[in-house]
Amino acid sequence: MRRNLIFGALLSVIFLLAALLSFIWTPFDIESLDIANKLKPPSGAHWLGTDHFGRDILSMIMMGARTSIAVAVVAVGIGIILGVPLGLWAAAGKGSWLDELIMRGNDLIFAFPSLVIAILITAVFGASAVNAIIAIGIFNIPVFARLSRGAALSLWERDFILAARVAGKSAFRISWEHILPNITSLMIVQGTIQFSLGILAEAALSYIGLGAQPPTASWGRMLADAQTLVSIAPHTALVPGFAIVLMVLGLNLMGDGLRDWLDPRLRVTRV
Amino acid sequence: MIQYALRRFVSLVVSLIVASIVIFAVVEVIPGDPAAFMLGVNAQEDTLNALREQMGLNDPLPVRYFNWVTGMLSGDFGNSWTYKAPVAEMIADRIWVSLPLAIYALILSTLIAFPAGIYAASRRGKPGDIAVMGATQLGVAIPNFWFAMILVLIFAINLRWFSAGGFPGWENPFDALKSLTLPAIALALPQAAILARVMRSSLLDMLGEDFIRTARAKGLTRRQALWRHAVRNALIPVLTIIGLQFSFLLAGGIIIEQVFFLPGLGRLIFQSISARDLIVVESVVMLLVFVVILVNFAVDLAYAVVDPRLRSRV
Numbered sequence: 001m002r003r004n005l006i007f008g009a010l011l012s013v014i015f016l017l018a019a020l021l022s023f024i025w026t027p028f029d030i031e032s033l034d035i036a037n038k039l040k041p042p043s044g045a046h047w048l049g050t051d052h053f054g055r056d057i058l059s060m061i062m063m064g065a066r067t068s069i070a071v072a073v074v075a076v077g078i079g080i081i082l083g084v085p086l087g088l089w090a091a092a093g094k095g096s097w098l099d100e101l102i103m104r105g106n107d108l109i110f111a112f113p114s115l116v117i118a119i120l121i122t123a124v125f126g127a128s129a130v131n132a133i134i135a136i137g138i139f140n141i142p143v144f145a146r147l148s149r150g151a152a153l154s155l156w157e158r159d160f161i162l163a164a165r166v167a168g169k170s171a172f173r174i175s176w177e178h179i180l181p182n183i184t185s186l187m188i189v190q191g192t193i194q195f196s197l198g199i200l201a202e203a204a205l206s207y208i209g210l211g212a213q214p215p216t217a218s219w220g221r222m223l224a225d226a227q228t229l230v231s232i233a234p235h236t237a238l239v240p241g242f243a244i245v246l247m248v249l250g251l252n253l254m255g256d257g258l259r260d261w262l263d264p265r266l267r268v269t270r271v
Numbered sequence: 272m273i274q275y276a277l278r279r280f281v282s283l284v285v286s287l288i289v290a291s292i293v294i295f296a297v298v299e300v301i302p303g304d305p306a307a308f309m310l311g312v313n314a315q316e317d318t319l320n321a322l323r324e325q326m327g328l329n330d331p332l333p334v335r336y337f338n339w340v341t342g343m344l345s346g347d348f349g350n351s352w353t354y355k356a357p358v359a360e361m362i363a364d365r366i367w368v369s370l371p372l373a374i375y376a377l378i379l380s381t382l383i384a385f386p387a388g389i390y391a392a393s394r395r396g397k398p399g400d401i402a403v404m405g406a407t408q409l410g411v412a413i414p415n416f417w418f419a420m421i422l423v424l425i426f427a428i429n430l431r432w433f434s435a436g437g438f439p440g441w442e443n444p445f446d447a448l449k450s451l452t453l454p455a456i457a458l459a460l461p462q463a464a465i466l467a468r469v470m471r472s473s474l475l476d477m478l479g480e481d482f483i484r485t486a487r488a489k490g491l492t493r494r495q496a497l498w499r500h501a502v503r504n505a506l507i508p509v510l511t512i513i514g515l516q517f518s519f520l521l522a523g524g525i526i527i528e529q530v531f532f533l534p535g536l537g538r539l540i541f542q543s544i545s546a547r548d549l550i551v552v553e554s555v556v557m558l559l560v561f562v563v564i565l566v567n568f569a570v571d572l573a574y575a576v577v578d579p580r581l582r583s584r585v
Binding site: 104107108111112113114115116117119120121123124125196200203204207208223226227230231234237238240241244245246248249252253 | 282286289290294297298301308408409411412413414416417420421423424428518519521522523525526529530540541544549552556559560563564567
């Protein structure tokens, strides 16, 4: 399944490069409106056509990739930075009231319909990219906490951890020096999956107007603008949609590929 | 079993209490003065006072929380400030769009996922399996609201088989179902992709079990063993996922209702958000969370009934 990994990584890297490139160059300036050229289908001048303000859609996609990636990266970062230590902490004190508290808290967050809470947060605090990040990030915390706790628990049973305990290392140092490096690959794989979910969530929130606000370009926002134009200019809806699908598909394939690649047990059973 | 059910019930109640406190805090405590938030900067002092009076904002926080919860328990969700109507009535009107939509989508998702998952598992590693798995990868990556727009473009605008949006009401059930068909398909697709994957892997797990080897040894073909023994056992984890998906479908409907201009709970939330009608937002969100937690509870119980091994593990 190495093909999946390569194909997925390639797709993801293309979007990443497009987002980085948009900092220094885009084919057209997306803040200058060109009404005379509005809703033009793809052509030599505008590879992916223009939107209802005559803005170049390729440039908007590049800027939108930046928004999507930034929101998803920070949201996953929140999940990892808060979730992994909580999971390790819970695992180190397995069975204690702290473990119980952390895991019950996780269950509680899982019980909430994430979209509803994201809507609630952005409704009260105002629609913005930052609030979208927080809303998406909160739901990443229990994912990483639960996963890292599970992985850490099985590591705590191992002989090399026993050796470290005999050597007198504290639970904190064992978690930091021995457990964490051993669960990194697992976190990377999950991070890739959560990253793709973050992209979808950001698109959904900005589609309903609760994510990044204009003039910040965002794929979900482009789809919302395209909704009433879909019959006269289908490309305005097709292009941002394909961007989301390809980016998410790339990340998912990369995640699957990474899991197979990083987990030698799977490799053996596949052969 | 009774002990297991009781423990789940206690955690259900705790979840509901914590959820209600969180929602109450986000809506009524964090914005400072909810009345000022709702009315905006140009509010007249006497209007503000009237709203504060209606919302009971002059009472201390614990009293307000208590009144809100006991009100909801007795079916009183307060009165909408913008619509001047009881929130409970507004919810009752709209739930007859959101709930059928979620159920319709759930049925579609199951109808697609079961055959797809069984087919893929029975042809593991062959082109048919690879094609189904490739399709599910795509299904998971497609945002449902975009898929909805594409459906509108093809089936409403070009082919004119369906209307592009709106809901005619239940006077004519056929028309009502027809107007919910495209939204239900859009909602069902990503869930069907996930469900098909779960069905496939659950079946593959079962096919490796001893009882399947026994079935084969007594002379059943691979296909007979699959249908008579593996599928039934594989259904246990699949049913759990179906239960969990119901809550996703109900919440996911919020966005799909926007695409199709359906007068459901989702539109009610958005209209209330843009009107800053916190009384409605708070109650509808609490209702959705309540339904989701309740469904999860029911799934846990159903799971324990089907699989006794789970009862001891809590």
